[in-house]
Amino acid sequence: MVRFFKGKPLVLGGLRFTIDPLLPVVMVMLAWLLSERYYPQLIDFEPRWVYWVLGISSTVLLIFSIIIHELGHAVAARKLNVPIERIHLFLFGGMAELRHRPLRPSDELLISLSGPMASLILALLLWPFMLLLKPYFFVEFHVVQFILYVNLLLALFNMIPVYPLDGGRSLRAMFWKYTDNYFRASVNMYRTGSMIIGLIFLAGLVDFMLFDNGWSVWMGLLALYLAYTAYSARNELIQQPGLQDLILNVDPDQKPKQIVERLKMREDSFLERSIIPVMTDERFTAVIYGKEISKVSPDAIDLEQYYRVPVLGDYVEISDESSFFKDIRFTAEYIPVLSNGVLKGICNAHELRFWLLEQHKNQDIFLTG
Numbered sequence: 001m002v003r004f005f006k007g008k009p010l011v012l013g014g015l016r017f018t019i020d021p022l023l024p025v026v027m028v029m030l031a032w033l034l035s036e037r038y039y040p041q042l043i044d045f046e047p048r049w050v051y052w053v054l055g056i057s058s059t060v061l062l063i064f065s066i067i068i069h070e071l072g073h074a075v076a077a078r079k080l081n082v083p084i085e086r087i088h089l090f091l092f093g094g095m096a097e098l099r100h101r102p103l104r105p106s107d108e109l110l111i112s113l114s115g116p117m118a119s120l121i122l123a124l125l126l127w128p129f130m131l132l133l134k135p136y137f138f139v140e141f142h143v144v145q146f147i148l149y150v151n152l153l154l155a156l157f158n159m160i161p162v163y164p165l166d167g168g169r170s171l172r173a174m175f176w177k178y179t180d181n182y183f184r185a186s187v188n189m190y191r192t193g194s195m196i197i198g199l200i201f202l203a204g205l206v207d208f209m210l211f212d213n214g215w216s217v218w219m220g221l222l223a224l225y226l227a228y229t230a231y232s233a234r235n236e237l238i239q240q241p242g243l244q245d246l247i248l249n250v251d252p253d254q255k256p257k258q259i260v261e262r263l264k265m266r267e268d269s270f271l272e273r274s275i276i277p278v279m280t281d282e283r284f285t286a287v288i289y290g291k292e293i294s295k296v297s298p299d300a301i302d303l304e305q306y307y308r309v310p311v312l313g314d315y316v317e318i319s320d321e322s323s324f325f326k327d328i329r330f331t332a333e334y335i336p337v338l339s340n341g342v343l344k345g346i347c348n349a350h351e352l353r354f355w356l357l358e359q360h361k362n363q364d365i366f367l368t369g
Contacts, residue, residue: 015074016086026091031059034146042142054143061147063089065122069154070094072118073111080107099333100350103326103357105185109173112166116155123151162193162226164233182358183240190230190237197226243318246352247337247345252279256288256303263290263346270334275314277336277343278307284338287314289331316352318344321360324353 035055073096159167175185204219272294278286330349
């Protein structure tokens, strides 16, 4: 990923933006194609520099359209109190990465649909502007027309019901609502997406054998791309994690100082986003908020002065549903996990809550192979 401003990601409006290192290369290639191939076929007798201005401006506006699409997801997620980890721009699009899963199928459906809706709204806003330009500004008209088509394509392509596209996420949300089980809905989505990819490939094969009108190549390429993206996301859909997969194990006999030093060795800001458990005679007696000590060395301070009495939201007790029900607001992202008072480790609070709530619904969702 490319980072900005002395190693830090670009942050706008509280949202982190990162880009794939190869995206600028793709932008240059696209600008060249538009400038040397696309616009010269539409517009005659213009100087070469005009085509390059059109190609570069169209490329920039295309990236802007992708950002608007992802901001649609981000705005909806924020309205539903689902934090966004970052907006990442990569070679063939973008992704608004959620920090944790939505707890309700309706939330996932709204977040998934908001991106295509943002693209459709932008296309509708461009339509009258394009009509106004056509009689008087023929060159500019073609740029606006191109961006309008791009946004329509973004909306329609992303609504193909194959995961991880928005259409696949939307259909998974509907399966989730119907089955009342997230993991079963994910498996159903994987099977449905595979069937849809197969039908697209079959349609391309039929077109090639019977009609040969050129659509077979495009349908074949589409099927291959969808198959690649679906396979890349396969594990997310069909593998249900176990409890131990979610927990960073912590020895109950470890001192708080040892735990702090261990968390400092992990990724940036991990300690700041964590709560450290304090065990006394194998009893959970206190917590330390990582954000209060993340900027100082544990050797330079007396950690006991940072001990706090644990309250709801500071920890998850697996045997007590009141510690992780939907309305609980967790104090930190990573918090202690206990089972009948015994410390199990530290875990992403939202992922563990999601897993526990799903386990209470059903225990038999596994797919092998």
